[in-house]
Amino acid sequence: MKLAICLDAGDIRGMGHCYRQLRLARCLQSKGYSIDFFLPDYAPAIELLHEAGFVSRPCEPNDILPTANTRYDAAIVDLLDTKPEYIRQLKQRARKIVVFEDLGDGRNHADLLIDANLSEQSSAPVPSSVQTLFGLKHLVLAPEFASPLAPPASDNEGKYLIAIGGVDHQNLTQTFVEILQTVASKPGGTVIVGPGYAHLEKLSRICSKGKYRLLNKVSNMADIMRQHAITFCAGGITMHEAMAAGSVPFVTSVAPHQILKAQHAETTQTGIFLGTVEQINAPLVASALQNNQERIEAMRERGRRMVDGRGMERVVSAIQKLLS
Structure with a gap:
């Protein structure tokens, strides 16, 4: 199966999203998934992914994926504030949408929302069509x-x-x-x-x-x-x-x-x-x-x-x- 991972990184945003998705990508790759990364043109993050052996392409947050002819089994989105239109566009390119810690309205259109920082009680409501994983037991840490x-x-x-x-x-x-x-x-x-x-x-x-x-x-x-x-x-x-x-x-x-x-x-x-x-x-x-x-x-x-x-x-x- 082929996955797209979309994330943000930069001098202000930092590298946390990149490190988290790199950990996840390594685990998914070990289970047979093929992965493409999409992120801003930020050299430290791109070099980190390259050193780990992953393909990355420049793409700003909430921009449409540049690989127009590629269909993905899932798009994994690690952005803080997605827009509904962005998620709808992704659904034209990916069968399923997974979002991490998304506080934007786009999360209401995803298939799976993962937010280790919130509980179900502290989160803003999401539609019943969105599967949710809340709480610290869903933190994506390195296996060690x-x-x-x-x-x-x-x-x-x-x-x-x-x-x-x-x-x-x-x-x-x-x-x-x-x-x-x-x-x-x-x-x-x-x-x-x-x-x-x-x-x-x-x-x-x-x-x-x-x-x-x-x-x-x-x-x-x-x-x-x-x-x-x-x-x-x-x-x-x-x-x-x-x-x-x-x-x-x-x-x-x-x-x-x-x-x-x-x-x-x-x-x-x-x-x-x-x-x-x-x-x-x-x-x-x-x-x-x-x-x-x-x-x-x-x-x-x-x-x-x-x-x-x-x-x-x-x-x-x-x-x-x-x-x-």
Whole structure:
């Protein structure tokens, strides 16, 4: 079967949609599906897909697919706000439509809506003709996040992980490194940046002066997270990856739609919500680090129970059933 995956990526939108669909594509490809990607002409995302062996074509969000003579068994759409006309046009090219975390009216015309950020109660109503998969049990994480929980690393491995995202255009990564160097009782840890990060040379100099190892474009995120009790991250998928790996996320919302997710982590005591980008400062971080080890351990356990890391299996099974 042939699938089209349509997604958004860029300096502002980031790389989260691309990473999610790459994980899904790898799993679907292993089950015999052929996949074409459609996304904006954003070099870091295109290079990531190319390195993984996938074909990609430039296509802006809500634009019609450029492969006019190709019919697809399904179009998988990872866009934040689709329009009904866009979905109707896709239906002329694809037998089934699957949408991820779509807050636009186009989702009312899809065959399958997957939104791990919402519950059925918190979602806006959708027609009965649309099959829905809501909740954190449908998070599309890499398969290694489903493996058994490991204890945090010993002190000499470093306590803190900083992983803001594949782009981090606001350069929160550097902000947190500099703050932790001044307020942490045991500064040190690991810093991860992605292919769209634009300040690598300067960050490398800063990390080399402290006790931080700097990693770029990692492929073993679950293993790295398990080595750290605390992960400083944004409110996207990295927050939930940290929970699945047993690392407590200290979350900064870098976009308005991330605030509710971060607040939910705070309310359920599975993470610490630091605030928005503008609110981050040294006293705030220092205060958050006052949580004792017993509370951190309890939060790790709750997070792992909340995000079991098996969402990929459930989502792939639903897509296979839809296409059968």
